[in-house]
Amino acid sequence: MRIAIIGLGAIGSQALLHLSQQEGVQAVGYDLYSPGHGFGASGGENRLFPRVGTDYENYTELIDYALSVWERLEGDSGRTIVKRAGYLAVGDEAAASRSHIIRAAAAGGTPARILTRAQLQDEFGFQSYREGDIGAFDPTGGMIRTDAAIFEAARAAEAFGAQLHPWSRVTALETTPHEVRLHLGDQTHRFDLAVVTTGPWVHQLLPELRRLVHVHRPTSAWFLPKAARTMRGLPAISREGQQQYYAAPTFDGASLKVGYGGLRQQNLASAPEPAHTLIDPDELGEFPRILGEYLTAFNPTPSRIAHFFEGYTDSSRPIIQRTHDRVVVGVGFSGLGFKLSPVFGRLLAETATDRPGKLLGPLRESIPSFPL
Numbered sequence: 094m095r096i097a098i099i100g101l102g103a104i105g106s107q108a109l110l111h112l113s114q115q116e117g118v119q120a121v122g123y124d125l126y127s128p129g130h131g132f133g134a135s136g137g138e139n140r141l142f143p144r145v146g147t148d149y150e151n152y153t154e155l156i157d158y159a160l161s162v163w164e165r166l167e168g169d170s171g172r173t174i175v176k177r178a179g180y181l182a183v184g185d186e187a188a189a190s191r192s193h194i195i196r197a198a199a200a201g202g203t204p205a206r207i208l209t210r211a212q213l214q215d216e217f218g219f220q221s222y223r224e225g226d227i228g229a230f231d232p233t234g235g236m237i238r239t240d241a242a243i244f245e246a247a248r249a250a251e252a253f254g255a256q257l258h259p260w261s262r263v264t265a266l267e268t269t270p271h272e273v274r275l276h277l278g279d280q281t282h283r284f285d286l287a288v289v290t291t292g293p294w295v296h297q298l299l300p301e302l303r304r305l306v307h308v309h310r311p312t313s314a315w316f317l318p319k320a321a322r323t324m325r326g327l328p329a330i331s332r333e334g335q336q337q338y339y340a341a342p343t344f345d346g347a348s349l350k351v352g353y354g355g356l357r358q359q360n361l362a363s364a365p366e367p368a369h370t371l372i373d374p375d376e377l378g379e380f381p382r383i384l385g386e387y388l389t390a391f392n393p394t395p396s397r398i399a400h401f402f403e404g405y406t407d408s409s410r411p412i413i414q415r416t417h418d419r420v421v422v423g424v425g426f427s428g429l430g431f432k433l434s435p436v437f438g439r440l441l442a443e444t445a446t447d448r449p450g451k452l453l454g455p456l457r458e459s460i461p462s463f464p465l
């Protein structure tokens with residue numbers, strides 16, 4: 094069976110890797126740029142992951158599978174993809190009762206532990222805390238290096254026999270009862286099935302998904318510490334409550350990358366263009382407040398700032414399903430997709446080949462079927 098994977102970002106590169114290892118499958122991947130580029134949903138170098146407590150039922154089992162895939166790629170390439178620097182979640186009282194990590198830490202039985210405001214100040218004094226704040230520290234969480242994760246997944250897939258077409262825009266998708274045709278300008282490539290993982294470019298090939306997936310343009314900003322020692326042992330961070338933000342140290346340990354709720358920024362975009370990754374100074378949004386009130390150990394002027402893009406669904410659940418006998422889509426990862434990208438890639442591969450495995454049973458049930 095010949096299967097095309099259109100879009101080799103976080104999700105598509107993992108679908109390609111899984112499909113390239115399937116008996117009887119010839120997997121062929123296409124991307125607008127070169128795998129590991131920074132223009133779409135996966136740019137900006139790092140992504141955060143906790144290892145306990147998100148809203149997927151068997152999340153720890155799923156993230157452990159994802160980590161095992163990256164560890165294998167690290168072993169093969171000698172390149173660092175995952176850094177287990179820990180994950181610190183903080184919230185005011187109301188937010189803490191909704192936080193999956195804080196609830197999991199409070200329930201016990203996981204490596205995560207609860208921290209009072211005084212303990213937070215004592216152990217993690219690089220940010221400020223408010224009256225009523227509570228935290229949870231998961232020492233087994235951390236950060237994933239996005240460019241290396243995608244690059245190595247595509248490279249490993251190629252070593253398993255997949256074909257790669259970087260710098261190749263699929264301009265249209267045509268289905269017939271017998272095949273699916275990919276048009277690349279005046280060329281036509283024929284397949285038995287296509288997997289569409291075009292991330293925030295979703296509407297270009299699948300305009301009918303416009304009503305289900307909204308493309309936003311969240312901003313990330315990088316800040317240098319006032320004192321270099323602040324960066325020592327810094328974990329990934331998230332804060333919920335009146336002021337929400339998340340942050341992670343860069344892999345070179347030089348600066349802290351900060352972002353806040355993509356959906357709340359309401360920067361709707363049509364489709365990513367490299368020119369749209371640059372920003373105007375008046376688009377600093379909530380960063381001055383976050384730096385001025387919370388991340389006070391950092392220089393408040395960003396050393397770098399850029400827009401990225403992501404497709405969101407109303408429920409924040411991704412769309413992973415067949416839209417046609419010969420087309421499977423994996424889009425709308427809603428600001429949450431990177432940490433489980435090996436899982437979602439495998440789920441897409443299992444959906445494409447109709448070979449469901451046991452590990453993903455509960456996940457399959459928790460992803461809704463969208464009215465397509």
Ligand SMILES: Cc1cc2nc3c(=O)[nH]c(=O)nc-3n(C[C@H](O)[C@H](O)[C@H](O)COP(=O)(O)OP(=O)(O)OC[C@H]3O[C@@H](n4cnc5c(N)ncnc54)[C@H](O)[C@@H]3O)c2cc1C
Nearest residue numbers: 100102103104124125133134141263292426428430431432
């Ligand atoms: C700022 C920001 C912060 C985030 N933080 C986190 C986090 O901390 N933890 C977490 O788990 N998740 C996080 N996410 C979410 C996560 O990064 C995304 O869910 C994930 O990267 C989605 O990957 P994707 O493969 O869907 O999209 P992409 O990685 O953008 O891949 C889509 C690919 O399709 C290609 N393409 C598009 N159109 C075509 C075409 N016509 N022909 C050929 N190729 C095409 C593009 O070139 C691109 O490579 C964050 C997202 C953003 C934007």
